[in-house]
Amino acid sequence: MLKSSKRLNQQDKNLKMDNKDFLNPVGKNIPRIDGKGLVTGQTKYTFDMNLPGILVGKMLRSPHPHAKILKIDTSKAEQLPGVKAIITAEDTSKIKFGSNEYFFPHTVDQEALESQKVRYIGDEIGAVAAIDEKTADEAIKLIDVQYEILPAVFDAEEAMKPGAPQVHNHVRNNIGVMLPVNFGNAERGLQESDYVREDVFYCQSAAHACMETHTCVGQWETFSNKITLWISHQAPFKVREALAKCLKMNLNDIRVIKLASGGGFGGKLEMLPMDFSACLLSKKAGGVPVKICYNREEEFSFSRRKHSMIYKLKSGIKKDGTIVAITGEVIADGGAYCSYGPTVLAAATMRIFMVYKIPNLKITAYRIYTNNPVSGAIRGFGGVQSGFSIESHMDLLAQGIGMDPVEFRLKNITEPNMVTTNKMIITSNGLRECIEKATAASGWKQKHGKQQNICRGIGIGIAADVMGSKMYKSHESGGAIIKVEEDCSVYLFTGAADTGQGANTALSQIAAQELGISFKRIKCTAADTEITPFDTGSFASRVTFISGNSALLAARDAKQQILNVVAQEYQCQSEDLDIKAEQVIKKASNSVIISFEKAVELCYSFNYGTQVIGRGSFNPKTTPIDFRTGEGNVSGSYGFEAQIAEVEVNKETGEVKILKIWDAHDVGKAINPQSVKGQIEGSLIMGIGYSLYENLQFKNGRVVNPNFGHYKVPRSVGIPPMESILIETNDPNGPFGAKGMGEAALLPTAAAIANAIEDAVGIRLKELPFTPDKIIKALKGMTK
Amino acid sequence: MTTTLIVNNKKYELNLKGHETLLEVLRDHLGFTGTKSACQEAECGACTVLVDGKSVLSCITLAATLDSQNITTIEGLSQGDNLHPLQEAFLEKGAVQCGFCTPGMILAAQSLLNKNLAPTEEEIKKALDGNLCRCAGYVEIVEAVKSAGQKLKNG
Numbered sequence: 001m002l003k004s005s006k007r008l009n010q011q012d013k014n015l016k017m018d019n020k021d022f023l024n025p026v027g028k029n030i031p032r033i034d035g036k037g038l039v040t041g042q043t044k045y046t047f048d049m050n051l052p053g054i055l056v057g058k059m060l061r062s063p064h065p066h067a068k069i070l071k072i073d074t075s076k077a078e079q080l081p082g083v084k085a086i087i088t089a090e091d092t093s094k095i096k097f098g099s100n101e102y103f104f105p106h107t108v109d110q111e112a113l114e115s116q117k118v119r120y121i122g123d124e125i126g127a128v129a130a131i132d133e134k135t136a137d138e139a140i141k142l143i144d145v146q147y148e149i150l151p152a153v154f155d156a157e158e159a160m161k162p163g164a165p166q167v168h169n170h171v172r173n174n175i176g177v178m179l180p181v182n183f184g185n186a187e188r189g190l191q192e193s194d195y196v197r198e199d200v201f202y203c204q205s206a207a208h209a210c211m212e213t214h215t216c217v218g219q220w221e222t223f224s225n226k227i228t229l230w231i232s233h234q235a236p237f238k239v240r241e242a243l244a245k246c247l248k249m250n251l252n253d254i255r256v257i258k259l260a261s262g263g264g265f266g267g268k269l270e271m272l273p274m275d276f277s278a279c280l281l282s283k284k285a286g287g288v289p290v291k292i293c294y295n296r297e298e299e300f301s302f303s304r305r306k307h308s309m310i311y312k313l314k315s316g317i318k319k320d321g322t323i324v325a326i327t328g329e330v331i332a333d334g335g336a337y338c339s340y341g342p343t344v345l346a347a348a349t350m351r352i353f354m355v356y357k358i359p360n361l362k363i364t365a366y367r368i369y370t371n372n373p374v375s376g377a378i379r380g381f382g383g384v385q386s387g388f389s390i391e392s393h394m395d396l397l398a399q400g401i402g403m404d405p406v407e408f409r410l411k412n413i414t415e416p417n418m419v420t421t422n423k424m425i426i427t428s429n430g431l432r433e434c435i436e437k438a439t440a441a442s443g444w445k446q447k448h449g450k451q452q453n454i455c456r457g458i459g460i461g462i463a464a465d466v467m468g469s470k471m472y473k474s475h476e477s478g479g480a481i482i483k484v485e486e487d488c489s490v491y492l493f494t495g496a497a498d499t500g501q502g503a504n505t506a507l508s509q510i511a512a513q514e515l516g517i518s519f520k521r522i523k524c525t526a527a528d529t530e531i532t533p534f535d536t537g538s539f540a541s542r543v544t545f546i547s548g549n550s551a552l553l554a555a556r557d558a559k560q561q562i563l564n565v566v567a568q569e570y571q572c573q574s575e576d577l578d579i580k581a582e583q584v585i586k587k588a589s590n591s592v593i594i595s596f597e598k599a600v601e602l603c604y605s606f607n608y609g610t611q612v613i614g615r616g617s618f619n620p621k622t623t624p625i626d627f628r629t630g631e632g633n634v635s636g637s638y639g640f641e642a643q644i645a646e647v648e649v650n651k652e653t654g655e656v657k658i659l660k661i662w663d664a665h666d667v668g669k670a671i672n673p674q675s676v677k678g679q680i681e682g683s684l685i686m687g688i689g690y691s692l693y694e695n696l697q698f699k700n701g702r703v704v705n706p707n708f709g710h711y712k713v714p715r716s717v718g719i720p721p722m723e724s725i726l727i728e729t730n731d732p733n734g735p736f737g738a739k740g741m742g743e744a745a746l747l748p749t750a751a752a753i754a755n756a757i758e759d760a761v762g763i764r765l766k767e768l769p770f771t772p773d774k775i776i777k778a779l780k781g782m783t784k
Numbered sequence: 785m786t787t788t789l790i791v792n793n794k795k796y797e798l799n800l801k802g803h804e805t806l807l808e809v810l811r812d813h814l815g816f817t818g819t820k821s822a823c824q825e826a827e828c829g830a831c832t833v834l835v836d837g838k839s840v841l842s843c844i845t846l847a848a849t850l851d852s853q854n855i856t857t858i859e860g861l862s863q864g865d866n867l868h869p870l871q872e873a874f875l876e877k878g879a880v881q882c883g884f885c886t887p888g889m890i891l892a893a894q895s896l897l898n899k900n901l902a903p904t905e906e907e908i909k910k911a912l913d914g915n916l917c918r919c920a921g922y923v924e925i926v927e928a929v930k931s932a933g934q935k936l937k938n939g
Contacts, residue, residue: 035874035875036867039858039890040862040867040871041818041859041887042818043883211820211885211918212884262820500882500884682881682919707823708916716917717910719909
């Protein structure tokens, strides 16, 4: 038996954590499990990957927004010394891939390398692998592609008109996805309302702008028929699935390994042509690894982006503030391919039911193909655009009947333990408390409507979020394995992909707590499709809730195996035993039987020889969404928040200064309060960027600001003070009561700021972002 | 052209053509991959290293111009098994999320602390303004720098 207690005590001598915190890690600010590697530069990202003989891959892209591919001649490029492989659609199966295949098979629309047409500037039609970047770039230039240029369309509303250029030949009016959400009788509801108003909101496109650009290394060992793809990603199992489909291979032929990933934010959620190409180039080059790493311009121009949206709303309320009916239309610019379009629309429309009790609702959402770059998933999915639109609209409705916006919301919000109009099952719900706590902390009553003399105002926005979303597959399970070694060190294998949010730490905290051992015993191995169990990925704020539950179940299973051995040895019932803080105890008396170390020693002893391998698989109880109406329970739990912004507007310069933001968040239970706060603030700051300046701009389909000089992201200067208020509602289905919360904090930010701007200077902004020119224009309009 | 680079107190004799950036030399020739890069055009700060204690952007600095100067990368901050106070503080304050900006951020902070061990919040924010963190952990980063400064000041 190897002894580990000494090592255990010496570990983490740099960190001033109390040992008893490690023994009961849930709810404690345990430092990142992978933190030391990150702060010392030892951790390897895909960006840092280098292998013997590694080649540099580059994509061959369309320079045209819309054109027919007539001929691709690679002969000159092939002659160039240093070029090792060139691929085009001729080398592929031409099988199409998409992200919402299960529920929306008609949206599977992208070829790994396009064979017939190009649909946006940057569309991938080939790739080159060469000994260095310069040679690869040169080879790309030597490939002669003949196109027949087709008329293009760049505006979603124009694209819907009869006679507009058709981006996909089989899709009429370019309506790639139409999502009707329809409950009750909205028309009658409007007629029966005391006050009805209409508003139209405009939401711009934006970029993920991850610090680590899209990067992958592919290696195809042809004789053993095995592909390994190292990748900076949020959903390695999804990449594997798409690769297997396009390459007609088995899942176990493909190993996708997520290394440390420099951010994702929704941008690294699907297979891209570059991932496919790295593998296929490697095959063609005889099994030599190929690395493809986007530069910043490629990242901004050719990865994925936020859907720009027009959000039209017409709603009716009673004199007392009760919402009667909401109707609306959403038009989203989807760009050239569908990507995550259907689920973005679903999130942009159905999410309102988690927040408000609405008896009658009719919103129809359209995702329109254009010849712009591809819109896809980005933190909040469509919830940021709908959050701005709906929460601004709510303020205007309240204003219309002279009601305080907070009071108006409190009158209409969802409650704990209810079923929404569209059959979402809400269990824990701290929304009321969130609103009350945020308004109290911000001094709402003393400030709202009372600071116009100094151009200051305060505004609120509220939101809700899912904890996973069963919109991609028949299941959205997470899996985990716990392995207790002979020396009492413990492995947690999880399929979940930590892209920086601290998932490996939180899941290890959950596992250690359930297993009853010190956090320090655990090493977490994650997101390797060959050695960790399946997990759908880091999206929909699902990891703490779903992967967390699987880690908990795996730990419980491992614990049971240990307790079975102890019970047999000590002639008692295993149900009467538990492990707490490294001791096997009798539950009834709390008396210690033996230590965890002794118990493990017993498992591996001559008499028992039992390996301790716990397994956990968790798939939340949900009901499928009927996408013809929007009915169904998409998530196993829902999270809530209220956000309040206080701003000061400079009437001379049009500048908006955010004085402070308060965010009260129903997190169920904070597994790691410090990480939770980091997620809230990080998300919120992204929301501030989107509200005030982030704007991915296009001209004739070309991104015109593909760099940090022209695409402004939040920097350390200008970050306002923020106060996060954590509300713990102990969700009945969450691990230790926890919910996920990676996304919700940016959903209401734009509206809270817009509402605050109106409170400050009386102008209503309906078009994002709130740049000084728009403020000045609106102020001038007011004085006319 | 032979250039002597002193990286993390070790001498490296390099045969450079002259056009190689410091970033390229550190990462590709010497294997100091802790130095990151997210734009290659001096707009993100991820490639920040120290030259004679001052922060420079290695993506726009030619390595050949730094003959015999002291270069510190993130790999050179910790002493043996002991983390540098800034590294410790970044972990304690939760200032690390994806970690990709962290090496550059820590070195930019070190450059500030080399001049001033008790910077104000505004001074820290200003010193780190060229270093982007898309996970947006700025609040914690500022707290960490403040706390590390205090630690270093108190010896």
